[in-house]
Amino acid sequence: MSTAFSERLELPPALEPGTLRIIPLGGLGDVGRNMTVLEFDGRLLIVDCGVLFPEDSQPGVDLILPDFDLIADRLEDVEAIILTHGHEDHIGAVPYLLRLRPDIPLVGSRLTLAFLEAKLKEHRIRPVTTVVAEGQQLELGPFDCGFIAVNHSIPDALAVHVSTPAGTVLHTGDFKMDQLPLDGRITDMRAFARLGEAGVDLFMTDSTNAEVPGFTVGEQEIGPVLEAIFARARQKIVVASFSSHVHRVQQVLNAAVNNGRKVAFVGRSMVRNMGIATELGYLQVPPDTVIDAKQIGSLPDEQVVLMCTGSQGEPRAALGRIAKGEHQVSVGTGDIVILASSLIPGNENSVYRVVNGLMALGAEVVHKGSATVHTSGHASAGELLYCYNIVRPKNVMPIHGEVRHLIANGKIAESTGVPRERIVLAQDGHVIDLVDGIATTVGAMPNGYTYVDGGSVGGISEDDLEDRRTLGGEGFISLFAVVSAETGALIVGPEIHIRGMAEDHGVFEEIRPELVAALEKAVAEQAEHRDTYRLQQVMRRVVGRYLSRRLRRRPMILPVVIES
Structure with missing residues (x-):
């Protein structure tokens, strides 16, 4: 495999005419701050612009952004930012980039842009947006872009293929191949196959679960497990999840209705996002099921479900404050707390600190390690194998993962017949040129973390x-x-x-x-x-x-x- 993980690369040469340049600024080496810049004929196209959440070794840091220095003096060359879906690690840094140029067009699905627009409103930014859907084509300068439905742990996720005279790139975004998704929207493998027949010069594929054998557990298997927990619960139930996980919230609402409980959303982002999802029809709320968090005290514990944020151990999120006894909601003996999420690498200590705090208060904590209360939104090795066999790309570039994930993904591609020298294992800041059907790492640009610490952006070294x-x-x-x-x-x-x-x-x-x-x-x-x-x-x-x-x-x- 073409890897430069341990090599010291020089600055890249000037971009030759007719060459498509790809520069990942985040997401290669970390699970987060995903951002890729494509350049052709002097114009730039950005795919995703997300944040990374800090680890214990980064005290005082609130968020970590991609390094915008590479494009800071070329913002007028940016045609648009394409957003594959509405998770924070793909959209969370957009407000900070728009501070530098507020009128950069944003392109994404209806739910993705709705989540982002609500976030931008808090930053007092009025964006320029274009809503797209699967099957649609869009010309963005020299980039001919098409959008494909993919299944993920959030509705309305899209893969994007970008065609230029230098070749075609297929970027999966985050995806899996759940064949019975809750919303009936499967990953469109027929579209992948059509692109494969036409010729995919560079296949950029989600690597997060590349080390996991087989296929990712389907979302439908989670519902019965939640139902069983709700049925045996005799007191309060607290469910923690990502504030954008509409499908999991839907399952919680269904289980609550079937067991005579009311649901209160706790946490600003949870309240905001579920309000948007309900308004747009992505979340079906049964009548008289959702109550305001202020009404919790008027109901007996056996009728209450709290849906909150903080599943990754974030200290300022609702669940973290509950575990420390600093929230209006309290838990004690007989209460059940369900962590409906996967552990993001690097968050283990924070999550277990919250789990220990909750258990010290007497609560029973149910998590993915003890029951099937969550499933990943990412394709496992078996699904990636299918994709490579269907697309038959000329070159492969694993994305979205730590180094071990990228290498595992590259090995899967190689096993399907992709030549070893045509598998590009890159890191953030590496520069990959696509010309004449060949993708080559030609150098590296300085690239680091940009820390957000309170009101300071980039001031922390x-x-x-x-x-x-x-x-x-x-x-x-x-x-x-x-x-x-x-x-x-x-x-x-x-x-x-x-x-x-x-x-x-x-x-x-x-x-x-x-x-x-x-x-x-x-x-x-x-x-x-x-x-x-x-x-x-x-x-x-x-x-x-x-x-x-x-x-x-x-x-x-x-x-x-x-x-x-």
Whole structure:
């Protein structure tokens, strides 16, 4: 396989006429922040623009965006952003890109754009949108785009094929091949086959479940399991899911009606999205079933179901606050909490922290590991095998997954006869050129994470995060001294203040004489021109060596020396 995971790539050459360039800016190496840029004849087309949720190693970060620097000075060249579906890891970064150019056209299905427009309203952005449906063609500059129905864990998902004189690219978006979906909308393999007959030069395929053998469990198998849990429940039921999982919410509503319960939506995004889905007809709400969350207290627990956000352990989402006792909703002995979601890689610690919190309160927690209460929205290895055999692409580029997923997907493609050298395993920032039916990695562009921290976008660096990790794990020491501006003699200090360390202040008394001696020596060496910065570094080195030798600690050390 053509892989550059471990290679150091140079900057790509200038784009040759008649060549289609593909640059992934997110989604290759992570499950999230999906974004791909296609370039032909000086024009750009973007497919998806999503966010990645932070891990424990990124303290204080709210969201992670794709790196827009590559296109920041070429926004006027962007024809449109095509959105394959309405999940946050595919649409969540759109508001931040539109801050740079608000009139970039957005293209997507009706539900996808409805979810996005509601989000953009909160950002006070009025977008330019074009609704498309499966079977439709759309000319976007030099890009001839067609849309194909695919089945996923959200309604109205689309694959997109993009044709240029350089060749045709088929981008699956997120998909699976559920043959009995709840909404009857299956992945259109006939359309895939027609494209295959015409010739697909580059097949960009969802890799998330490439390591999972066989076929993904169908959505219809979840309903009876939920029904059984609802039937045995004697108190409150809480179901946590993605706020966009319309199909799962429909199953919860059906189970609630069959067991004489009312459903309250909890969490701003859940309330917003289910309102949109109901208005557009994607969610069928039985009469007198949904109540306002404020009415929960007026009903006995055995008649209540709460549908909330927080299935990935997000600390500020409803379920996370419930687990910490910081929400108006409480759980206790006899209550059942259902996590109707898969674990996104990297969220394991956060999810189990919430599970432990809920169980400590006495609740029974049911999750995918203990019962079939959720199924993935992504094609497993057997489904990918079918796709490759149907499409018969000339080149394959696995997308949407960690490195292990991409490699597993590439091996599946190879097993169906795709030549090893025609399978491109790339990372974010790699540049792939398609010309004369051959896809080749020709270089790489600088590409990193853009962190959202409160109102700051891009203001947090890796060094800042390292400082935060040090503060959280090792503690903080401040050193303060005042020296005479005339003689350099030590007037005050050195004072040592510690935070976040178990050691008593007295431990540092033994280092004080060495610290004073080091300062006096440094001052003597600077008789003609005193440098307070150098004195600060002297204090940092002395204390740093002491802490490493005596305590085996590496806290953040902040030295301050002033002249008086």
